[in-house]
Amino acid sequence: MRSIKNIFALSLKELRSLFGDTVLVALIVFAFTFLVHSAATGVSNDVKNAAVGVIDADRSPLSRQITAALLPPHFQTPVAVSREEVDALMDKGQLVFVIEFPPNFQRDVEQGREPKVQLLTDATTIAQAGLGQAYIGQIFQNELVEFLGQKDLIDQLMPVKPVIKMQFNPNGSDVWPLAIMEVDNMITMITLVLVGAAVIRERERGTIEHLLVMPVGASEIVLSKILANGLVICTVALLSMRWLVGGLLEVPLAGSLWLFALGAAVFMFSIASLAVMLATLAPTMPQYSLLMMPVYIIALMFSGSSSPRNNMPEAAQWISEYWPTTQFVSLAQNVLLRGAGIDLVWPQLAAMSAAGALFLGYALFRFRKMLEQQG
Structure with missing residues (x-):
């Protein structure tokens, strides 16, 4: 005591x-x-409201379809920019990603020529830049598969699909x-x-x-x-x-x-x-x-x-x-x-x-x- x-x-x-x-x-x-x-x-390590600029030298239905697929909450509505504006806008932090479609992009895709699309990234926020590139790459893949009508073919070639379920944090917050x-x-x-x-x-x-x-x-x-x-x-x-x-x-x-x-x-x-x-x-x-x-x-x-x-x-x-x-x-x-x-x-x-x-x-x-x- x-x-x-x-x-x-x-x-x-x-x-x-x-x-x-x-x-x-x-x-x-x-x-x-x-x-x-x-x-x-x-x-935040996630991509939220990232500003995207688009240089569309093709102006085809495919390039517009891909641009329209960049949706909130990951991305802001894409804005059309010229090549001369890109450096200044990225230096000011007004754009995080810039996508440049080459001329004849849709025609080359339809003919199987594998055209190259340039993606510029502001890597000062490296985590968001890395995730954003992955998101944009996945969007390109999905839209190209849908445009070429290959979804059924891919389903046949890959009958097993991973199903991901988020437990304990379903929104990934x-x-x-x-x-x-x-x-x-x-x-x-x-x-x-x-x-x-x-x-x-x-x-x-x-x-x-x-x-x-x-x-x-x-x-x-x-x-x-x-x-x-x-x-x-x-x-x-x-x-x-x-x-x-x-x-x-x-x-x-x-x-x-x-x-x-x-x-x-x-x-x-x-x-x-x-x-x-x-x-x-x-x-x-x-x-x-x-x-x-x-x-x-x-x-x-x-x-x-x-x-x-x-x-x-x-x-x-x-x-x-x-x-x-x-x-x-x-x-x-x-x-x-x-x-x-x-x-x-x-x-x-x-x-x-x-x-x-x-x-x-x-x-x-x-x-x-x-x-x-x-x-």
């Missing part, structure tokens, strides 16, 4: 210290609102996964910042000497910092997921928010323990920041939140398989996007708990060493 009372009293001290720091409070609010919203809506993953990323970053700052602040302000003369142990000090900051982070993350992601951004959260909150709490415990461990290695906040950022960036890149882990080299997948960030990203995707229950995500919870216990054990060892040096 004495340890529980000490942890409770120290946690209240940490909460007063946190809420007394206006900059940190503003950072938390900013990270879980504006940054989440801008990451989900500000960057970028907002759904990006918003959820950004909340996960903010939990990682803010936990590292807050818990690390809480440890280093004691040393920089000289209050570590006050703790040394109090009847409290190193484990009670560390746990109070983890619990106090973790309570704030988990609460703000849950509110952001419910009202910003599920409300303002209209992402359908398929699974239980409380199961996600449980996973976030376990994940926060492991990352907070890591933050304490890193804070004992850096004597000042600037040095801690230089140590924290590479850890955060590497963990983010290997977690699968920004790129699929299946696309990574096997060695990278093996090394990062049981990292807390990797397990939490998997848990969040399974629960919130696929509606998984505790029976499917308990391995992720167990892996994060084990990693947190290892981090906490070493953090307590380093923290006691730090207190001995201070004493």
